[in-house]
Amino acid sequence: MVHPIRVAARELGDVLKSVVDVNPAFMDTADKAAALVELTAIESRVAELRLRVCADAGDVAEAAGTRDVGVWAAAETRRRRGDCACELRLALTLADRPVLAAGVREGRVNLDQARAIAASLADLPSGVDEAVVDEAEAALVAYAATYGPIELRRLGRRILDVVAPEVAEAAEARKLAALEASAHERMRLRIHALGDGTTRISGLIPDASAARLATYLHAFTNPRRDNAPTPAEPVRAVPYGRKTAQAFCDLLEALDPARLPIHGGDATTLVVTISLTSLRERLGTATLGNPAPGESHDRITAAEARRLACTAQIVPAVLGGDSEVLDLGRSQRLFTRAQRRALALRDRECRAEGCQIPAAWCEAHHRDPWSTGGRTDLADGMLLCSHHHHRAHDGHFAADRLANGDLRFHRRT
Incomplete structure (x- = not known):
């Protein structure tokens, strides 16, 4: 007697043969849309049936002398071994997860959604009670009616907040503690001079430190207008990476x-x-x-x-x-902090002509360089943004002092 699953497979094959010569070009728009949805659901149901057989086909691999049925299937069906291995893992998961398996079998969950749900359940902390895992499975299967695989994966990361909030916080704290400990073990920083006037900085640091650094750099880049053009220069776009690098240099000088x-x-x-x-x-x-x-x-x-x-x-x-x-x-x-505050009150912004960078993001500059006898006092001090402070010390540029005390920069001829 032929097994019902093989009977169903043959009958399905016969049905498909009956439409092998049918041209979908003659279908109207509504029929095409409905067919696409229906065939997708049927495809998932057929795939679930195949995976159900796969999960219980260890004897097939044993008879063929292969490591597992995934390896056997790759050879027999001429498919990628990695794909068959992934399907075997999903098949074993569905065998242990009846709610998820039922969702796939009934066409309510497609295979991509099933993989996302299975991965989310596998990522749950090992100490979570099995009843809580079952609640998470049911909730994610219900979400599959609305959300795709990517959204389900995101929901899965926070599913404990929904089904067991009293467990979620403790589990999250343990997970974060483990991640932080690992980050401190793995963090590295390397500074390597390239010999061309630049230095490569590469490394791996904990997320908290990276977030702190990003916050500091934002203080220099937003809403700071790095490389603000002088009146004699055209406006040009500055790459964000270059702005961030300049902000990092400015941060080091501000320490x-x-x-x-x-x-x-x-x-x-x-x-x-x-x-x-x-x-x-x-x-x-x-x-x-x-x-x-x-x-x-x-x-x-x-x-x-x-x-x-x-x-x-x-x-x-x-x-x-x-x-x-x-x-x-x-x-x-x-300049002392007190002098710096006094300069900020007096100048309020960069003293370069046309520049409006606020005092909080400017640097104190000697009108007369200390190398030529300049004094560190308020009368000899002024505020310049980082861009114009570099210009003030760039031998390729000259600065004319205007009647109001501002500086007008121009390239030396």
């Missing part, structure tokens, strides 16, 4: 060195060594005296050294002939 750890017997301080001639001239270079061990970020332009002297916690070691130390500047060369 308060007094709050950083002590190392080497002194506060965290950057020493910049430069000759008196280079300091006074537009061209020249300076040396960073204390790069990180194993790194080579040891050369910058004199213009960059002069700019850093306005804002960074650096010690400018000025050398005369025969490397004689003429001046070892101290951080008192920097």
